[in-house]
Amino acid sequence: MLRFESVSKAYVDRREGRGVVALRDVDLEVSEGEFLCVIGPSGCGKSTILRLMAGMDVPTRGMVTLDGIAIERPSRELGMVFQEDSLLPWLTVRHNVAMAAKDPTLVDGYLDLVGLTEFADSRPSDLSGGMKQRAAIARTLAMEPRVLLMDEPFGSLDEQTRSELDQALLNIWERDHRTVVFVTHNISEALRLGDRVLLLTPRPGRPSRVWELGERPRNMDSDDMIDIRKEMEAWMGRCECLSGLIDISAMEGAP
Amino acid sequence: MSKDHRSEVDAAIDEGKGVFEISRKGRWPRYALDMVGALAIILALWSAALMYSNLTGGVAFPTPLDVGASLWGLLAGDKLLGASIYQHTIASMGRWALGYGIAVLLGIVIGLVLGTTGWLYGAGMNSTNVYQLIPGLAWIPIAILLFGIGNIATVFIIVMTALPPVVIATASGLRSVPPVYLKVADMLELGPWDRFRLVLLPSSALQVLTGLRVALGNAWRVLIAAEMVVGVAMGLGFSIFAAQGALMWTESLACIVIICLIGLLFERLVFTRIEDGMRSSLGLEG
Numbered sequence: 001m002l003r004f005e006s007v008s009k010a011y012v013d014r015r016e017g018r019g020v021v022a023l024r025d026v027d028l029e030v031s032e033g034e035f036l037c038v039i040g041p042s043g044c045g046k047s048t049i050l051r052l053m054a055g056m057d058v059p060t061r062g063m064v065t066l067d068g069i070a071i072e073r074p075s076r077e078l079g080m081v082f083q084e085d086s087l088l089p090w091l092t093v094r095h096n097v098a099m100a101a102k103d104p105t106l107v108d109g110y111l112d113l114v115g116l117t118e119f120a121d122s123r124p125s126d127l128s129g130g131m132k133q134r135a136a137i138a139r140t141l142a143m144e145p146r147v148l149l150m151d152e153p154f155g156s157l158d159e160q161t162r163s164e165l166d167q168a169l170l171n172i173w174e175r176d177h178r179t180v181v182f183v184t185h186n187i188s189e190a191l192r193l194g195d196r197v198l199l200l201t202p203r204p205g206r207p208s209r210v211w212e213l214g215e216r217p218r219n220m221d222s223d224d225m226i227d228i229r230k231e232m233e234a235w236m237g238r239c240e241c242l243s244g245l246i247d248i249s250a251m252e253g254a255p
Numbered sequence: 256m257s258k259d260h261r262s263e264v265d266a267a268i269d270e271g272k273g274v275f276e277i278s279r280k281g282r283w284p285r286y287a288l289d290m291v292g293a294l295a296i297i298l299a300l301w302s303a304a305l306m307y308s309n310l311t312g313g314v315a316f317p318t319p320l321d322v323g324a325s326l327w328g329l330l331a332g333d334k335l336l337g338a339s340i341y342q343h344t345i346a347s348m349g350r351w352a353l354g355y356g357i358a359v360l361l362g363i364v365i366g367l368v369l370g371t372t373g374w375l376y377g378a379g380m381n382s383t384n385v386y387q388l389i390p391g392l393a394w395i396p397i398a399i400l401l402f403g404i405g406n407i408a409t410v411f412i413i414v415m416t417a418l419p420p421v422v423i424a425t426a427s428g429l430r431s432v433p434p435v436y437l438k439v440a441d442m443l444e445l446g447p448w449d450r451f452r453l454v455l456l457p458s459s460a461l462q463v464l465t466g467l468r469v470a471l472g473n474a475w476r477v478l479i480a481a482e483m484v485v486g487v488a489m490g491l492g493f494s495i496f497a498a499q500g501a502l503m504w505t506e507s508l509a510c511i512v513i514i515c516l517i518g519l520l521f522e523r524l525v526f527t528r529i530e531d532g533m534r535s536s537l538g539l540e541g
């Protein structure tokens with residue numbers, strides 16, 4: 001189980017002469033095999049949560065633990081799919097996956113899983129944006145991590161490609177129900193993917209609402225789903241205003 | 256010349272072709288045109304120098320034809336200051352290779368140290384930047400004090416001027432590896448060697464190459480200058496200087512032409528190719 005115990009995270013920028021409290025007193029539990037989506041407006045601390053889970057940053061206060069053991073540094077147990085291009089451009093797709101693979105004999109299997117068999121020997125520069133992210137997912141799956149952390153992996157793709165890749169990801173997830181924390185600010189995507197959806201309100205970032213979603217496959221046009229979507233949209237809208245207000249007061253030197 | 260192959264494009268559109276050939280005949284490739292243009296500019300400047308020299312009535316300035324003839328003779332084996340032009344060239348290139356080789360090895364090692372140890376980086380880069388400001392020839396007194404007159408002093412001067420670009424390029428190349436690649440390396444728990452081999456080296460290689468290229472030019476220029484002063488008995492720089500002393504102006508200019516040609520050869524043929532090859536093997540094209 002992945003756990004946040006009253007975690008706060010602040011960044012200080014000495015050159016700018018100011019600090020930002022990105023997260024404040026966050027308590028959170030992600031259970032084994034759960035698919036958790038985290039949504040929230042820009043700057044509310046979504047990436048910060050993932051960085052803490054990935055061990056790429058440490059909390060200012062509180063504890064982040066995996067099965068009761070503090071996460072202090074990156075490890076192969078914590079697989080991250082980054083928002084930006086993260087494939088090494090000088091290696092072929094296969095080599096990128098192979099360098100991460102726990103079991104080298106499974107590399108081609110992972111490439112097949114994300115539908116890139118034909119492009120195994122291509123360089124990343126020969127792939128489209130969606131294909132690059134699929135390759136990055138194959139790489140992270142090949143690590144066979146305990147937890148899959150995904151920071152807006154399809155954020156830069158068009159809606160059509162995004163929903164295709166969401167479906168592909170679900171199909172992969174259905175095979176072994178690995179724990180996934182998936183950050184997005186796309187409500188439709190969160191509704192398609194998550195067992196639970198957590199909304200983060202900004203500055204300081206705090207979980208303010210959680211939705212439990214039912215069985216899959218989901219009918220997005222059912223009354224329940226439409227209600228939940230409306231509620232999420234209303235909350236997101238409110239957060240975006242809120243972040244605007246808080247921005248202004250922060251400039252006036254509020255704590 | 257049909258500009259932009261207009262008629263061929265029109266024909267292809269009319270005939271509904273998808274892919275079509277364009278004629279190459281009668282068209283000079285771009286680089287050939289650039290070369291001819293460059294040559295024209297050089298000759299124009301040369302003519303200006305000729306005219307000026309005629310006006311002021313000094314020693315007759317060698318014409319391009321004079322120099323061409325002299326160059327031809329030298330290449331055919333005429334002796335200059337007791338040695339063939341090939342011996343002079345080999346002597347210079349030998350010093351160049353030695354000095355440059357030492358600078359590259361030393362520079363890469365220093366750059367690796369600066370680029371991988373956080374606390375040394377700032378101090379090291381600042382001092383290298385300051386030291387880079389010392390003009391090559393300012394090393395001459397130091398070289399002579401340390402090593403006396405001769406080959407070692409020349410090589411020392413080359414090393415000192417070729418070193419900073421290599422150090423700076425290596426250290427800053429290692430420092431400018433995109434952070435997301437470092438995160439990937441951390442996440443995969445790569446060992447130090449794999450981290451270097453798979454991440455640091457490939458992502459800084461192009462920048463290092465640029466440093467090597469600048470260093471090569473620095474080394475070549477200072478070599479020629481150093482040979483004029485530091486008292487070696489053979490070499491292109493020495494030839495330019497000694498020929499001028501013997502009032503052999505034409506030969507002096509012929510040696511300058513050779514120096515330019517050698518520089519051009521390395522710049523265009525060697526480095527440009529290495530860089531293109533490296534770009535494609537790093538997957539950076541397209």
Ligand SMILES: Nc1ncnc2c1ncn2[C@@H]1O[C@H](COP(=O)(O)OP(=O)(O)OP(=O)(O)O)[C@@H](O)[C@H]1O
Pocket residue numbers: 011012013020021022040041042043044045046047048049185
């Ligand atoms: N390294 C850092 N230094 C200073 N401030 C930072 C740093 N990283 C994040 N922040 C600040 O912390 C807050 C949360 O940032 P975070 O990147 O987690 O937001 P986010 O929800 O992922 O936003 P986005 O949707 O735009 O990616 C922001 O206000 C940001 O300015």
Ligand SMILES: [Mg+2]
Pocket residue numbers: 046047048151
């Ligand atoms: Mg983010």
